[in-house]
Amino acid sequence: MAANPISQGQGLAVFRKQLFSPSLKSNSQPASFLRCYSSQKTENHNENDEQQHRAKQPKSSTPKTKTAKDMARLVNTNPWSSELESSLSTISSSLSKTTVHQTLHLIKTPHKALQFFKWVEVMGFSHNDQSYFLMLEILGRARNLNAARNLLFSIEKKSNGAVKLEDRFFNSLIRNYGRAGLFQESIKLFTTMKSLGVSPSVVSFNSLLSILLKKGRTNMAKNVYDEMLSMYGVTPDTYTFNILIRGFCMNSMVDEGYRFFKDMSGFRCDPDVITYNTLVDGLCRAGKVEIAHNVVKGMSKRSGDLTPNVVTYTTLIRGYCVKQEIDKALCILEEMTTRGLKPNGFTYNTLIKGLCEAQKLDKIKEILEGTMIGGEFTPDTCTFNTLMHSHCNAGNLDEALKVFAKMSELKVPPDSATYSVLIRSLCQRGDYPRAEELFDELSKKEILLRDDGCKPLVASYNPIFGYLSSNGKTQKAEEVFRQLMRRGTQDPLSYKTLIMGNCKEGTYEAGYELLVWMLRRDFVPDEEIYVSLIDGLLQKGKPLLAQQTLEKMLKSSHLPQTSTFHSLLAELLKQHCARESASFVTLMLEKKIRQNINLSTHLVRLLFSRGLRDKAFEIVGMLYENGYSIKMEELVCFLCQSRKLLEACEMLQFSLQKHQSVDIDNFNQVIVGLCDINKLSEAFGLYYELVENKGYQQLPCLDSLKSALEVAGRSVEAEFLSKRIPRQQLLDKSGKSRLQLCCCPPRTTSSQRLFDPSSQFHPDPTSQPLEHIQSICSPKLI
Incomplete structure (x- = not known):
């Protein structure tokens, strides 16, 4: 960033008074790592010419350029409306590619650029590959990634096949996903590109390698590099190796970086x-500054055209400063x-x-006086940041604040590092009100979103995030945090602070949204985050969100307590979420979570009441297969009351198969009900199954069933029943007619009951064969 110039007299006065203040000479704590608090961007050598999407505006004004400027001015100064569209139409009746592209360049906000992009299409303009690529870049760089993705996958349809998907379209979005910290999305898009038959180019691989290495995924980067060579036969270029060398060196794998060299x-x-320069930087970061210096000396020997530049020597100076070898750093200068x-x-x-940390204040004075008088160097934002950082490290916060005030006085623009060092130090001193004032100023000016500043560190803001979240101001903290996310910088502790703050304030949906973002950035939330969100969402009556949270918790390898599962299922059932409850019980069974018989019975009742009979039977079957049961008598009574007698019949048949104890009156009630609705085959089949499995032959309903069968002309079944109607009602010891199936005698086979003289089953020799009876009443099994 080009800072506003400071007059030589002013500059010297500031630095003699502030930099050489006696308070800076004591209690200095050298930083563990030298960080350049620069407001300028580091030169990026990892992108090639296809990324230069912003075309330079022509020096001379042409009619097309004037039209583009007029249209952009209208779009920038008015809300989008039919009136605006009418005004745009009057400016140019026909739109050229040049006019459209220049207008897109000049529109300031991405959403308006997209509206203009769509409008010209409605007006009959046919977009080409260049305009689609330009729109993708505009949206991607503004972090409107969903819109960019939707546009990407609509290109062929919108253009009627005239514009084919190209690797550069995907490369644009892959890069911008990476800039936003969404490296998983970059990988998915790269995979999608290949699945659609779009062959990745060297630029595609370079983009993905850069993203992976910035995230520290060195093994994945190696695999991608191997895929690039072996599967696609893509030849790496110098950009590729620069990315690999820098990436591995930045991940403390200097030897691996040197191997690529x-x-x-x-x-x-x-x-x-x-x-x-990349290799020298990696060696210096690894503390191998002397080796780095030797590499620099060998540059000219390798090629006469290859000589060190300012970046090379600045890197060496930084390396020696980190090692506190200031004399050698001065020799490099x-x-x-x-x-x-x-x-x-x-x-x-x-x-x-480096000199500040080594307390070489006289040398700093000498350098500044010499450079400023000669006009070689004017103190800028970075210089002031360095001074404030040194004061803060020495415990002289008041002096740092004086430097900050002087920056404003001299119109030197602050950047994110300026605010972060002061806010962090104020929080450490406990002066939270003053820290919050600076925080508000930072948020209002949107300094974190400026591309011309150094990339901010989220960790620097954790103290103020913690303070705001503990005092009911989580939303204020989240606004700044979202600005940091848009810059692609992140920190898991900050996510947790804000999520827990939202939970404390009862804004659980906002906390869940942050959880989703946290997972998309490949951070793993801890158990406390998940439990707090699930409990809170249940309290707010949001069981579906709670269920999604719990599922994400399981994917993060955290297993909630059984009580959490039961509480969530109870709330789902309370809100009559039938399908979701069934899915949740299936998940519980997969995870070997103990079932609650009351909840299980409630679920099956809900499924039947919603007409989901197949799912109800499926859930019952799964429960019993896993050693659990339901309250069968309660369920059968519910089904009878709901006039779902066929379902009740099937449930009783199922209970017989599983040898579950069920009140005999339930069988009697179902058989009577089936007779009432003329389902005689099912009624007789249920009675026959009861006889087959438990040996019971006497039921109060037999007279009714027999009569119904006779009326229907089903004499065989009626005759079968007539031989089993008791002459008197069998009573239990209490005189009641209720007989519990758990007291039934051991089961015997059909043939044993038919031919065993001691059996209660006495067939008439003239009756139909057993096979015929079985064919009539063969029960339907679940």
Whole structure:
């Protein structure tokens, strides 16, 4: 970032007063790692020409350019409406590709750009591959990733096949998923691209490798690299190796990075200065600064055209500063100037940072006086950040705040690092009101969203997030956190702080949304997060969200307590969520979770009441297969009351098969009911199954069943029953007619009852064969 210039007199006064304050000379705590608090972006060498989607505006004004400017001005200053569309139509009756593309470039907000994109299509303009790619880039860079994805997969349909899907379309969205921290989405899209028959290019592989290595997925990156070579035969280029070298070095695998450096010659890839700078940076980060220095010395020997640049020497200076070898860092600065290279702001700020930590204040004064008088260097945002950071590390927060005030006075723009160091230090001192004021200022100005600042660290804001979430201000904290997410930076502790804050405030849906984002960014929430969300969602009467949360909990390898499962199932049943409850019980059985007989019975009743008989029978079968049961008598009574007599019949047949004790009156009630609705085959079949399984022959309903069979002309079954109607009612010891099936005698086979003289089953020799009876009343099994 180009900071506003400071006059030499002002600058020297500021730094003599602030930087060399006596308070800075004591209690200094050297930082464990040197971080450049730069407001400028690091040069990105991992993208190729296809990413230069923002075309340069022509220097001379042409009619098409004027039309584009007029249209963009209208779109930017008015809400989208039919009136706006009418005004746009009057500006240009016919739209050229140049006009459309230039207008898209000039529209400031992505959603309006998309509306314009759709409008010109309605007006008869045919988009080509260039305009589709441009729109994808606009949406992707603005983090409107869902809209970008929808557009991508609609290209062929919208263009009627005129525009085919290309790898660069996918590459755009893959990169932007990566920038947003959604590396899993990048992988999925890469896989989808291949499944659709779009062959990935070297740019596709470079994009994915960069994303994986930034996430520390070195093994996955190796697999992708091997796939690139063996499966697709794509030849890596210099960009590929620069990505691999930097990625592995940044993941503390310098030896692996150096191996890729040596492999370059095998693919006829000549290392450029970026390659060397990448390797030097990795070696310095690993503490191998002397080796890095030797690599720099060997650059010119490899090729006469290959010489170190400012970045190379600045990296070495930083490496020596980290090791507190300031004299060697100053020697590198001298070597650099001797070679005719002019140090830039990065160089001086890096050196100043190292000198601050080494408490070489006189040397800083000497450098600043020399560079500022000569106009070589003007203190910028990074310089002030370095000064504030040093004051804060030394415990001199008041001095740091004075520097911050001076920045505003001199119109030096602050960046995310400016606010983070002050907010964190204020929180550490317990001055939360002042920290919140700065936090509000940071949020309002949307400083975190500026691409011209250094990438913010979420961890720096955890203290203020914690304070706000503990004091009913989670939404305020979340607004800033979402800005951080849009920059692609994240931290699992921050997610937990905000989720728990939402739970404390009763905004469980907002907490669930953060949970989803947390999982999409490949973080694993702990058990406390899940349990708090599930309990809260149940209290709010949101069992479906609670169920989704529990399922995600299981995928995260956390097993909730049995009581949590039961509470969730009870709430699902309370809200009559039949299908969801059945699915949940299936999940419980898969996870070997103990069942509750009351809840199981309630579920089966609900399924029957909703007409889901097949699912009800399926659930009953699964329960019994896993050693559980339901309250069969209660269920049969419910089915009879609901006039679902066929279902009641099947349930009784099932209970007989499972040898479950059921009151004999239930059988009598069902048989009578079946007779009433003229389901005589089912009624007789149930009685026959009862005789077959339990040996009971006497029921109060037999007279009614026999009469009904005779009226229907079914003499064989009626005759079968007439031989089993008792001459007097059998009574139990209490004088009641209720007989419990659990007291039944052991089961005997049909043939034994037919031909055993001692059996209660005495067939008439003239009656029909047993096979005929069985064919009539063969029970329907579940």
